[in-house]
Amino acid sequence: MKHSALLALADGTLFWGQSIGATGQTVGEVVFNTAMTGYQEILTDPSYSKQLVTLTYPHIGNTGTNGEDIESDSVSAAGLIIRDLPRMANNWRNSQNLDEYLAENNLVAIADIDTRQLTRMLREKGAQNGCIVAGDDIDPEQAIAAAQGFPGLKGMDLAKEVTTDEAYEWSQSVWSLTQGYQQQAKSDYKVVAYDFGVKHNILRILVDLGCDVTVVPAQTPAAEVLAMHPDGVFLSNGPGDPEPCDYAIDATQAIIEAGKPIFGICLGHQILALASGAQTEKMKFGHHGANHPVQDLASKKVMITSQNHGFAVAENSLPDTLTVTHRSLFDNTIQGIRRTDVPAFSFQGHPEASPGPRDVAPLFEQFIQMMQAQKASVAEEN
């Protein structure tokens, strides 16, 4: 069979396969994700901007796609690389086969390549830049040059690219089997959520727990957020390198100074660390999957978590005001931190799952308790 797509890595490695999405060319950092399900949530997670995602599970597309399993309004990954697209998708919620969905969302994607070999290469050499070309006339040399031309994610500020243009209220709650997505039922706490590329399931869980959620653009100054008198501030996940996001780091510092409860996830975790004086660094190939063991250092409990990050808070860079609360049992990297002086904490993985297990979901309740305690102490003072 004639090949209709090519994945070229910056080191010159070529993987020939079949086009299963849009025709054209796309470049980005190639990362592997070990989740067995959840390809639609992964494709729509804004944290995957400028990344070409390969899934280690071999059959992708079995359940098709639907209008519900989405984590943002559009497909955010820069490309998809899989082993096998099943000829028939089947699920009670299936509304469109994966290849049609990819074409409609203009995503260049490749199937029929040895994703095990690719994953081994990425694991040994580290994440690499790559290029997928799909179409009739494929020039391998040009594809390698395009992969080499991608500048890499280090130093790239993408949060301000993917964020919302304007502030908005979020009222959708969590999904249930019988009723689909619920609407907000109670509003006990006012939460302002910084959108650095926020996944919708984070907002849904906050709403489910009784938060009135206002989502604000990444570059909103702290003064504007504080003027809304929130009970707590949420720092979202997001793509790219956290270090150049000076606007977010400055705003977080001001919110810390104001003593507002803060909860950060993934990029938001890295921003809280940077705002506290710690540093972040690029990992070799990062953590992307739904099967990562993480330990809560206080309770010694091990939880299986959803992960998606390529940067991490640097060991030995922590100031006295930060304490490590969680560690990865894969590589011992920092997974959670807490401020010792103010009510602020964050987690590197994804307590909102989507996709993945919900072992760390209680962190959302910890944020609620933090806001509750703060409210009670303010009421006592008055």
Ligand SMILES: NC(=O)CC[C@H](N)C(=O)O
């Ligand atoms: N999911 C995220 O928020 C990812 C954070 C950051 N872009 C990283 O790769 O580490």
